[in-house]
Amino acid sequence: MASQQLLSAPHFSLITKFSPFHPSLLSPPQKLTLFHSTTCPPLQSSSTSRITNLQAVADACSETESNVPTETTALTLRNICQGFVPEHILHRMEEIGFVFPTDIQREALPTLFTGRDCILHAQTGSGKTLTYLLLILSLINPQRSSVQAVVVVPTRELGMQVTKVARMLAAKSTDVEVKGCTVMALLDGGMLRRHKSWLKAEPPAIVVATVASLCHMLEKHILRLDSVKVLVVDEVDFLFYSSKQVGSVRKLLTSFSSCDKRQTVFASASIPQHKHFVHDCIQQKWTKRDVVHIHVSAIKPMPLCLLHKFVVCGKKNKHQILLALLESDAPESAIIFVGEQSEKSKKAGNDPSTTLLIEFLKTSYDGSLEILLLEEDMNFNSRAASLTEIRQGGGFLLVSTDIAARGIDLPETTHIFNFDLPQTATDYLHRAGRAGRKPFSDRKCIVTNLITSEERFVLQRFENELMFSCEELML
Numbered sequence: 001m002a003s004q005q006l007l008s009a010p011h012f013s014l015i016t017k018f019s020p021f022h023p024s025l026l027s028p029p030q031k032l033t034l035f036h037s038t039t040c041p042p043l044q045s046s047s048t049s050r051i052t053n054l055q056a057v058a059d060a061c062s063e064t065e066s067n068v069p070t071e072t073t074a075l076t077l078r079n080i081c082q083g084f085v086p087e088h089i090l091h092r093m094e095e096i097g098f099v100f101p102t103d104i105q106r107e108a109l110p111t112l113f114t115g116r117d118c119i120l121h122a123q124t125g126s127g128k129t130l131t132y133l134l135l136i137l138s139l140i141n142p143q144r145s146s147v148q149a150v151v152v153v154p155t156r157e158l159g160m161q162v163t164k165v166a167r168m169l170a171a172k173s174t175d176v177e178v179k180g181c182t183v184m185a186l187l188d189g190g191m192l193r194r195h196k197s198w199l200k201a202e203p204p205a206i207v208v209a210t211v212a213s214l215c216h217m218l219e220k221h222i223l224r225l226d227s228v229k230v231l232v233v234d235e236v237d238f239l240f241y242s243s244k245q246v247g248s249v250r251k252l253l254t255s256f257s258s259c260d261k262r263q264t265v266f267a268s269a270s271i272p273q274h275k276h277f278v279h280d281c282i283q284q285k286w287t288k289r290d291v292v293h294i295h296v297s298a299i300k301p302m303p304l305c306l307l308h309k310f311v312v313c314g315k316k317n318k319h320q321i322l323l324a325l326l327e328s329d330a331p332e333s334a335i336i337f338v339g340e341q342s343e344k345s346k347k348a349g350n351d352p353s354t355t356l357l358i359e360f361l362k363t364s365y366d367g368s369l370e371i372l373l374l375e376e377d378m379n380f381n382s383r384a385a386s387l388t389e390i391r392q393g394g395g396f397l398l399v400s401t402d403i404a405a406r407g408i409d410l411p412e413t414t415h416i417f418n419f420d421l422p423q424t425a426t427d428y429l430h431r432a433g434r435a436g437r438k439p440f441s442d443r444k445c446i447v448t449n450l451i452t453s454e455e456r457f458v459l460q461r462f463e464n465e466l467m468f469s470c471e472e473l474m475l
């Protein structure tokens with residue numbers, strides 16, 4: 001469905017299936033002709049002109065669909081965003097390497113620029129973060145000294161990652177006299193004292209926050225959402241299904257601010273029972289009635305570049321099997337997911353599986369990858385240190401619980417090992433999605449599950465629910 005039809009579409013769940021648009025994914029006979037920037041009129045300010053601009057973008061988008069191209073015309077992010085996102089930010093975006101839109105960016109941005117509430121439902125690693133950041137940056141007025149956009153995330157690690165990308169895009173421009181907009185990370189474990197004085201002195205334009213820290217500031221009236229133009233909830237299903245956080249999220253959406261006074265954007269690679277969720281969004285006034293559910297790759301929730309395998313082994317020789325797999329697969333970088341320690345095991349004073357696995361690998365693994373740990377029980381500085389080590393480059397073997405499953409972007413990850421199976425198919429999707437991410441999503445990546453024979457039916461259930469198949473590895 002071309003974007004201009006979306007402008008008048010009633011609220012409904014939009015199921016779209018778009019062919020991958022990234023030039024590297026276009027079939028060989030086609031050539032590329034980039035659109036000229038004249039496709040979109042220059043930046044205008046009023047909201048009605050946003051629709052005009054959007055119409056131009058929609059026409060441009062539909063041109064790529066209606067005319068049978070003798071040459072494939074590759075729409076660029078600039079074509080879609082021009083007229084909405086300031087030039088210096090478009091320039092910065094291209095400098096970073098974001099030139100061609102991913103499927104979700106191509107499908108969602110024209111709708112987002114109309115001001116519609118949207119639910120961004122697209123595969124892991126498909127660029128949802130840049131999608132909502134470009135919307136935010138199209139709305140921010142750097143001259144105003146108020147909080148104009150809030151992004152809510154489930155973990156400190158994801159918050160730091162989103163803040164980093166936002167700051168890269170929003171930084172003050174050197175070549176033109178344009179004020180940058182400031183981005184505050186308001187995350188669990190931070191020194192909220194410093195944030196309080198910052199919020200009072202010169203409120204940042206964008207706040208990236210975990211739920212608890214944000215609600216703490218709102219309840220103390222140190223932060224208000226009156227001037228917020230857009231509220232994003234990333235990994236939305238995780239927050240709504242988290243018994244600890246769902247109450248605060250609901251309060252955030254309905255009492256600390258109103259859906260009528262802001263644009264609301266939800267994002268996730270998994271939205272279980274999405275039709276029911278869209279209905280709830282409207283009934284509970286989390287979003288406006290005309291919210292649009294933009295569902296890309298609905299048919300295949302799992303990235304196609306992932307190969308799934310399983311090895312049946314006894315609990316006692318799992319460590320040795322993992323070691324054999326590491327030696328045979330020789331991953332460039334891998335994440336080894338381990339189940340969380342049960343309360344019973346903690347009470348019994350046992351070491352968690354993560355510690356036991358790290359100790360085993362440090363004594364037995366003789367490869368060159370750096371062995372690192374990431375889990376909830378670590379203090380925030382140790383957690384940050386692990387990710388910093390990883391981002392400094394070089395291959396890694398990250399042993400982690402599900403804290404690393406949501407949103408963490410380590411594109412160089414080539415292998416995922418489920419040392420313990422996840423609890424749900426949704427958790428499986430997010431764990432697997434740490435690999436096969438743009439811009440490396442055309443590389444074959446492997447997800448290997450170490451299971452006991454009794455767990456085979458659990459894995460089978462995940463295969464059925466997520467429509468993928470798993471090949472048995474005979475070691």
Ligand SMILES: Nc1ncnc2c1ncn2[C@@H]1O[C@H](COP(=O)(O)OP(=O)(O)OP(=O)(O)O)[C@@H](O)[C@H]1O
Binds near residue numbers: 407433
């Ligand atoms: N248009 C683009 N061109 C090239 N790379 C992109 C583009 N948009 C995003 N990326 C890169 O793709 C990777 C994945 O992006 P992002 O983390 O936003 O995915 P996501 O959809 O939020 O994934 P998840 O559901 O796992 O959180 C990042 O490294 C990002 O820099």
